[in-house]
Structure formats: C-alpha cells, structure tokens
Amino acid sequence: MQAEGSYQASTYNLELEAEIQRLKAQVLLNWKKEARTLNWFGLTDGMNVLEAGSGPGFFTEKLLELLPNSSITAVEIDPVLHEKAVGYLQDKGGDRVNRIQASIADTGLEDNTFDFAIARLLFVHLPDPVAAAREIFRILKPGGKLVIIDSDADLFWLTNPPWSVQIVREKFKQVMASRGGDLSIGRNLCRILKQAGFANVDLEAVVSHSDIIGIEAFQPLLDSGPILQMVKQGLISESEIASYLVSRDEFVAAGDRLMMSFWLMACGEKNK
Template sequence: MNSSGSYHIADIANSIEGEINRLKAQVDLFWANEWKHYQSHGLTGAKAVIELGSGPGFLLEKLLTHIPHANVTGLEIDRLLVDYATDYLKKEKQSRWQVYEGDIIQTGMEDNTFDFAISRLVLEHLPDPTKAIKEIYRILKPGGKVILVDNDFEMHIMTYPHVSGLRELYDAYCQARFAEGGNPKIGRELPQILKDGGFTNVQFDIVNAHSTILGDEMFFQSEGVGIPYKLVQDGFLSSKDLGKISVSWRKMVQDKHHAIVRQLC
C-alpha cells in the first residue's frame, strides 16, 4: 500500500489480472474463520469501519454484506486498485461505501472518525509499520478497535505429504520483499507493534485454512503461479528449483490423504 513499501500490483506478479484473482481467492480462503474473529471483537456493532489497504475491494464487499448498518470506507494508495474497487463495488447499489486514494502512513482522515479499522496483509509490506499503527490510532474514536491480519512466512503453506522445495520458495519470496523494504515475517511482531502504536488490550490469534475442509481449489487460486514466476524472473529463485517444487506439489495433491494448511496472524 505504501509507495515505498514492497507491494506494487504491477510488479509483484507477472499478470495484474492474475494477481487480482489471487487477491480475491485469498479473501475467500480465510473469510469464514476471519469473520468469526471479527464478530467476537464486536465488528457487527460498528457504525463506521475503515479498511486500510483495501486493494480491489473484495473485503469491503463482504463487510457491506455482513454489517448492513455500517458505513464502510476503503483507503488504497494504488490508483489502479482504487479504480478497480470503485467499479467492482458499484454493483452493491447502495451509498454506504466509499473508496479513497491515500496512504496508510498519512491518511488525511480526521481524528476520532472510525469505530473499527482493519488492515489486512498490508503491514508486512511497509518499511515502518509503527507509523501506520499510530495513524490508525489517531483516526479511531476513543475505545475504537483495530484488527491486523498479516503473514509470517515461517508459518505459510504446510502440506502432507511434504512438498520438497517450499522452504526455498518462501525464502526467495522473503528475500525479495526484504530487499524492497517489507517484512514477510511480521506476524510474530504484531502485538508489540500495536503497543508501540498506542494500543492497549492487545490480543493475538491465528486464523487457519485447511484443504480437507475447504477443498483444494481455493488454495490453488489463492497461491497461484504469478509470484513464483516473477521470483524466477528477478533472480531470487532458479527455474530448476521452481520446476522441482511443481513436480513435488503435483505428487502431493495426487495422494488421497493429502492436506494443505495455511495460517495468518
């Protein structure tokens, strides 16, 4: 979301359309479990909700559906994604939403505006996530809440049977994001970042997705091949290693007892 961070949709994968489809699948993959957490923290009673780093608008769509009385705001720095989300959400045919172009570090929003803030898979791409948290704290009303959802690539995709080479793939991804100023292992740091940003009553949870429950296809769509191919193009991963991973992955899914597990913090 931040222009000096490590996520730019035009650069992170080899296809913008493919990456947008992956982002939608990534929301769908975790939604059932995420929604339970949102409910437990009182999101259903919120009147004014903001998602910072709202991307193509897929989470905004779900919030509009599940919180019928809330005004929902999206903030996104990438003009392409702002335009996409605006067009995508027009089908909602209601006036409870707006999407703005802006930076999570300096939102331009007034103090004490929102009851609830969500930032999903954004902090891991920022060079200074604490600044973002302080800004979120500023725009929340007294007693307002924030939910952060982020990766920790030490706990990314796990499989049974084991897929040889996944660790090499994720190490390559981490190298690429670290080189651009991001931190794909930020999940374990979220509680301290929240405290440094001024928040109290901090809680920490893990959200899981399992292929035996959700099916394989959602995992295939949420991972995709665009980012691995881009890692090869940029020299972080060899084509030989990617080939080995692909062969091992196909063998894994052919096992009738196979399992794919992914976690978010």
C-alpha cells in the same frame, strides 16, 4: 500516489488480472472464520469502519454484506487497484462505501473518526508498520480497535505429502525485505500495536483445513504465478525453484493430499 512497500500491483505484478483473481480466492478461503473473529474482537453492525489497503474491493464487499448498516471507508494507495475497486463496488455499497486513494501512513482523515479498523495482508508489505498503526490510532475514536490480519513465513501452511518450499520461502523473504516488506511480520504484530500506542493487545489464529473446506479452496496458495513472475524478473533462478515445482506437482498429484493454513489476527484498542 504510488505504493512504497513490497506490494505494488502495477509495478511488481506482470499479470495483474491473475493477481486480482488470486486476491479474490484468498478472501474467500478464510472469510467465515475471519468474520467470526472480527465479531469476537468487537466488530458490530452500525460501526463506522476503516479498511486499510483494500485492494480491488473483494474484502470490502464482504464487510458491506456483514455490516449492512455500517459505513466503510476503504483506503488504497495503488491508483490501478483503487480504480478497480471503484468499478467493482459501484453497485454494491451505495453511499455506505467511501473509497480514498491515499497511503495509510498519511490518510488526511480526521482524528477520532472510526469505531473499528481492519488491515488485511497490508502490514506485511509496509516499510514502516508502526507509523501506519500510529496513523490508524489517530483516526480511531477512543475505545476504537484495530485488527491486523497477516501470516508469518514460518506458519504459512502444512501439507501432506510435504511440499518442499524452504528455498523459495527464503528467497521470497529476501525479495520482500529488499522492497521494504517483512514476510515474518506475524510474530511482530503485538509489538507493532503496542509501539503505536494500542492497549489490550490480543492475538488469535485462524486455521483453514482442506478436510473441512476442500482442497480446491487452497488453489490461491498453490498458484505458482507470483514465484514464476519473480523468475521472469530475474529475482530467483530457475534452478532455485526446481525442487519447489517438482514437490508442488507431487503434492497436487497425491490422491489423499491435505493442506492447512494459518492466519493471524492481532487486535489493539485505543484507550478511552
């Protein structure tokens, strides 16, 4: 089975290993605050947990550490990333981790199975996010919760000095949309949960600031790799990214630079 939406590691990423390292750094960027917010939404040790769109397994590893008595079922559609996760997690979770290669829109898992589900940086890529949320609703137990972690194109980050990303961001939005994704999904997360049947919907923001975690932690966001790949693939022209790259270099060279990023965590509950 191959992914349908805007994230297809094997198809769209010309440099898969670099992308995998970017995903790893992106997990580390916010982990403490994401874990704190997951706990606040009700995630506790011992729960039977579903992780949707688990990628190469870095977030799964963090969940296994956070929840030493939980079982984690990691659903990943991409065969290459699924295999990477199998290798990476081999000696990490033992029989507490169950890896499944399937679409989150059609998992084949039994009704009413999980206490808690997490989908991180997945819904942004899905052509039919409500269908995916409905499938998760089906396999959650009554009283179970889904937390979707994503961002929104107009919220990604703030920098000083300012980094001019407008043209590239608009282009990125178009490319994502043409592949079935929605880079502005953050603002729609509450509606998606409600349309899928979830109740008690809530939304939190997780903020990371370079004055707290250091500017180096933001390297995955500063990485021009994904944009340069779009140039290689003819999706965006060199002239369109010129101001983005110049302004990025000015930002990187500034001694007193700062950066803050914003991630959204939306939670819904399957009524008892």
